[in-house]
Each structure stands twice: as structure tokens, then as C-alpha cells.
Amino acid sequence: MGIQHWGAFGGFQGKAGALVGHWTNGQNVITAIPHPSQNPPTVPQLNVRAKFRTVIGFSRRLTSLIRVGYQNAHKEKQSAFNAAFVDNYANAVTGIAPNYLIDYPNFAYSKGQLSNGYNAEVVTAIADTVQFTWLGTLATGIGGPTDMATLVVYNPVKDQLVTLVGAAARSALTYSMLVPGDFSGDDVHCWISFVSANGKVTSDSFYVGEFTVV
Template sequence: MARITKGILGGFSGKVGTIVGANWRGQDIIRSTPKPNSRPPSEKQLLQQTKFKLVIDFLKPVKNIQRKYFGTGSGSKSRVNMAVSYTINEAIQMTGDIPELMYNKVLITKGDLAGFQNAAATPQAGNIIRLNWENNSQQGNADATDKANAVCYCEELGTFEIFESITERSMLTADITLPAYHAGKEIQLWIFLNNAKETLACNSAYLGNLTLI
């Protein structure tokens, strides 16, 4: 069944007989139904599929953040799709034949808000990570009330811990506490700021690979 989107003379989406209607880059198009392809995928295609699955699986837990705070969201690509494309193109390296994520290249958020200044993270006893940064509340479009957030990923466990609105930019420090089962584990850490209206964020900052105490 097809759906007409702009009246009887407009574009449509879906399948009608042997044609398919869709919107591509803002243009209404129709194309014939693709024929089944019995040809096995090439090595290049298999590698791209592997990269795509790696990135999709990794980013899935932060999808709600990226839906709000990755890029402008204009045009035909969603913010989530832009995050996937960026990560595949900029944050993957090959180790032999195996694609691997470069965590220092990963962006959790991407935007025009002024970011942290000289941020640092230090593990504390009790699975605590202490965050510190310098005051830049008067820089560009920064504001003292911007909200600080932290995203932690444990590769060994394959899990994320997300801490949203933990404090404001002007506070210059914050502690986050991970669950007890993270004791002694290595944690990848990113932080980012968003404005109080939740309409704008900065590029996330990667603070490194930390071992919890």
C-alpha cells in the first residue's frame, strides 16, 4: 500500500505494482522494484556491513542524546544518521582485517555551543570520577546555567552509564558514581554541555580511558 503525501498530484511513498515511491534529499522520486540479487557480497561490501553493525550497536544506547544534540538536523539526514556516518568515516581504524572504534575520535554530541575549558577527570575511591573544568561562562554563547553531562562506556561489559544534567557550567566540578560492578574496570569517558533550553550542545570532549578505584 502506498501513501500519498501531497494530494493526488503530489509525491507518494510505498509500493504500487512494480514501482516504489519515496522522498530522497527533498525530492519526490519513483523507481522500479529492485530485483533480488543472488550475487554474493564483495569483500568491500562485507567490510562496510561489519563497520555499520559495529557503529549501530555501539551508538544505540546514546541514540536519544544524539537525536537532540548531533548536528543541525536539517536536510534529509536525521541527527542519528549523521552520528552514524561521522563515526564510520572518522572514528574507525583497521587492526588487520578487523574494524575497531577509536574512542578518542568518537563524538557523542556535535554542536555550536561553547564547550568545556581545560576539563579533566580523576578517579576517586568508591567508583567515583571527579570532573573539573575552568570557568568560561562569558565565552561566546556559553552561559553559567548550561548543563554538564557525562557518558561512560565500559568495553569489557559492553555497557554505557549516562549522567545527564549533573551540574551547571559555573560550578566547575562534579562527581559521578558508577555502579559497584564497575569496580576496577576501564571506562571510556566523554562529557558535554547543553543549554538550559535543551536546544543546543557543544562537541563532546573525550577525557580518556580511566581505571576505577
């Protein structure tokens, strides 16, 4: 049953006959109830679906980071997550169809004008620890010592993400991030990004590299 919230000539939410009303990006949208095609999908269609699932499957696990990281990088009627999806669908998928994989060096969860961690590096000399380091240089000229680092570590063997928002101020120049003990011996992918102290300005996420946890 569709419920009309905005008067006789307004939109509605829910199902009404052959129509469905829903609220999307500040607008009430009314669409027909979708009917599944009776034709089997073509190979190109299956490949598109496989690529879509690959990007969505990885991105959705970073939804909270993407909402912040892409807050200023999406169009008026587009969500932050959708903007990140478009970028990663175009730039961060590798492999031969339909066996797609995420291209980690090109994956982005943040996009903005704030300076990133200049010359960011990772050291894994201590057990169960991924140590991030960076310089205080402002490559884009935007930012300050109170900007906060967001750190991401992904272990593809365990299919496990470890994230830390507000790990350290830019001025700290380093942060030692603890990871699960069973990461020992596994290769992990690492990213870093920065958010202004008021949470309103973000940097691009930066892929630091692939490292082996000791």
C-alpha cells in the same frame, strides 16, 4: 497496499506493485522494491558492511544524545543521526578489516559552537564513582554558567554505557557520577559535552580519557 494521502498527483505511503512510498526528511520518496543481488559480496563490500555495523552498533545506543548534540550540525535533508554516522564512519573507526573497533578518542555524539568543559578531567578515587571536573572558562566565547553538562561513561569489558543528561550546570565545575558496582577494576572511557539551558545550542563532545574505576 499504498495509501495516497495527497490527492491524485501526490505521493503515497506503503507498497504499490513494484514501488514503495515513504516519508523521509519532509519529502515523499517513491523507490523501487529492492532486489537482492545474486552475486556473492566481494571482500571490499564485506569490509564496508563490517565498518558500517561497527559504527551503527555503538552509535544507536546514544541516539537520544546524538539527536540533541547534532541538532545544528546536519544538512537540510539529513538527520542528526546520519550526520553523526558520517563523521564517526570517517574518523572514529580503528582496527584491521573486517575486525573493526570504535576509536573512542575520536568518537563524537555532539557537535556545535557552544564552549565545552574547559580543561575537563576525571578522577576515580571514590568507589563506584567517576568524578568529572572542568573550568568555567568559555573557550569559544559562546555559553554561560547555566549550560548543562552531559556525561558519558562506557565500559567495554561489560559493554555497558552510563549516560546522564543535565548532570550539572557549567557553574558547578564538577559532578560525581555513580556507576554500577561491578565496574570496579574495569577501565572506562569518558566523554563530556554541554547544552544551553534552552536546549538549542550544543558543544562538541569531548573525550576526557580512559580511567580505572576503583
